[in-house]
Amino acid sequence: MEGFLLEYGNLLLRWLHVIAAIAWIGESIYFVMLDLSLHPPRNEHGKKLGVFGEMWAVHGGGFYHNQKYLTNPAELPDDLHWAFWKAYSTWLSGFALFALMYLSKPTFYLVNPASPWAWATGMSGTQASIVAVAFLVVGYIAYSRMCRLISPTMNRDGLLSLAVGVMMVFVAWLSIQIFPGRAAFLITGALMATCMSANVFFWIIPGQRRMVKALKAGQTPDPLDGKLGKQRSVHNTYFTLPVVFLMLSNHYSFTYTGEYAWIIMSLFIFAGAVIRQYFVLRHTGRNDLRFPAAGIILLAVIGWLAAPSGTPAQAGGEQAAVTLEQVQGIVTARCTECHSAKPTYAGFSAAPAGVMLDTADEVLLHAQQIKTVVANQYMPLANLTQMSDEERAVIAAWSGQ
Ligand code: HEC
Structure with a gap:
């Protein structure tokens, strides 16, 4: 709760x-x-009042006439609009x-x-x-x-x-x-x-x-x-x-x-x-x-x-291709404590960032993201679930399919 x-x-x-x-x-x-669009006042009245610049605008079905005074307007009403x-x-x-x-x-x-x-x-x-x-x-x-x-x-x-x-x-x-x-x-x-x-x-x-x-x-x-x-x-x-x-x-x-x-x-x-x-x-x-x-x-x-640099996938080219089962095993061990429909990690009540990795289909759905966040060490968060470098290498070598 x-x-x-x-x-x-x-x-x-x-x-x-x-x-x-x-x-x-x-x-x-x-x-x-507004400040940068001001023109000197066009009519004598504005000039006489000491207007520094003005802008006409049309918006929302009406016409607006903004006038800027520097520090010396002739009168200053009490209901000034303040922006803070x-x-x-x-x-x-x-x-x-x-x-x-x-x-x-x-x-x-x-x-x-x-x-x-x-x-x-x-x-x-x-x-x-x-x-x-x-x-x-x-x-x-x-x-x-x-x-x-x-x-x-x-x-x-x-x-x-x-x-x-x-x-x-x-x-x-x-x-x-x-x-x-x-x-x-x-x-x-x-x-x-x-x-x-x-x-x-x-x-x-x-x-x-x-x-x-x-x-x-x-x-x-x-x-x-x-x-x-x-x-x-x-x-x-x-x-x-x-x-x-x-x-x-x-x-x-x-x-x-x-x-x-x-x-x-x-x-x-x-x-x-x-x-x-x-x-x-x-x-x-x-x-x-x-x-x-x-x-x-x-x-x-x-x-x-x-941009991600070339993954070490090529380096492991001679090994047998990584299977989805292998990846899912690692994900279950290192990720689903948090990334689950029902997380068990203390403090998490829902799958963080909406990423759920409970099933093989979900792992496939997020394949690219998983490869990215594991490669750049962002996940597991603060490596709280102690993922090993070998496991990271397996995810990196995985084709994502
Ligand atoms: C201790 C809990 C925890 C563990 C374990 C964990 N994650 Fe996460 N993960 C999070 C949290 C929290 C976020 C949300 C952070 C954010 O908003 O960027 C997240 C976000 C993500 C995202 C989305 C990142 C993005 O770019 O928005 C992905 C993908 C992900 N995790 C994959 C994994 C994988 C794969 C593992 C296992 C190798 C893993 N996570 C382990 C807590 C965890």
Whole structure:
């Protein structure tokens, strides 16, 4: 029953998280588009009011006329629409999901038996959970410090972007050393998402509050508040695509199990950023195809790096062909404790990832997946059922039929 409740809670939180993220990212993409599509006001009235730019749109059977004022609108109504709850609820639901899945089973998901560092392989579940949460906190502090040191008044933002890129490569590499691949991708994504939400919480919203307060008091707002909010908001724009990728990567073990996992992760982050850049520029009327081209090249390199290398099947060519019975014997010994209609492994109430391997037909149905996850050592999870190298060699030599 407890296992079931965890599963159901997982589904509900995931639902909430995805909806909140769609709302947040949708709004953020919309505002980037709006900001970059503004034209100077066409009529005298707008100019007189001090409108900085405006955009006309048609949507849902009506016409919309957006006008942007910089920091000095003539009047500021009380019912201003603020955008922050979507960001906060995305982070909160995401962290709750992370706690439910990873922090509740840290020995399965957060301890990396293959880490090159002895302290990491020797961590207890609790220690691994603390390290994972610290990764997010320290990561955000380091990022924020960097912003303040390198470009305190938005004066060296090019250099800052470069530094953030280098930091993400380092984070990708570091996370892969400490955590198992799947968790490493997720935690790197969670760190970027934490930076995004924290940017809203600590920078963008407080700055806007100070600006509104100054306006209400009849003073001129400090332009630095606007600038620093903008700086963080620009980072958020380029983080969105990579973050969504890193969250989805969880379902694709080929991304995070190979020896190039951290390079693949870094390349995906850059691919996401350059693809976003294309759309950002498009809003300003520029159609610079070099950006999507660069994105496609990066994705092709990733495909090349992640593709399975020749299996040792050929090496065992002289031996008798592996039979389905042999494979099923191994699967029953090493996999069905979890991958069954009725799992017996403690903590599993349903077949993980929906993969059931009770019958020969089911094994055949999942043949390719089984070969992949056994070859790249992703399964059995943390090798909890102690699969031997000989057994892996048999699965590798199996034709899958
Ligand atoms: C201790 C429990 C456990 C054992 C033992 C185990 N698995 Fe899994 N397996 C999991 C969990 C949990 C997931 C879901 C992880 C995820 O969502 O990526 C999973 C996911 C999978 C997937 C889907 C992967 C994907 O890319 O989405 C396959 C295929 C799989 N396992 C095959 C196997 C095979 C083959 C074995 C035996 C050699 C095995 N597993 C042993 C727990 C286990």
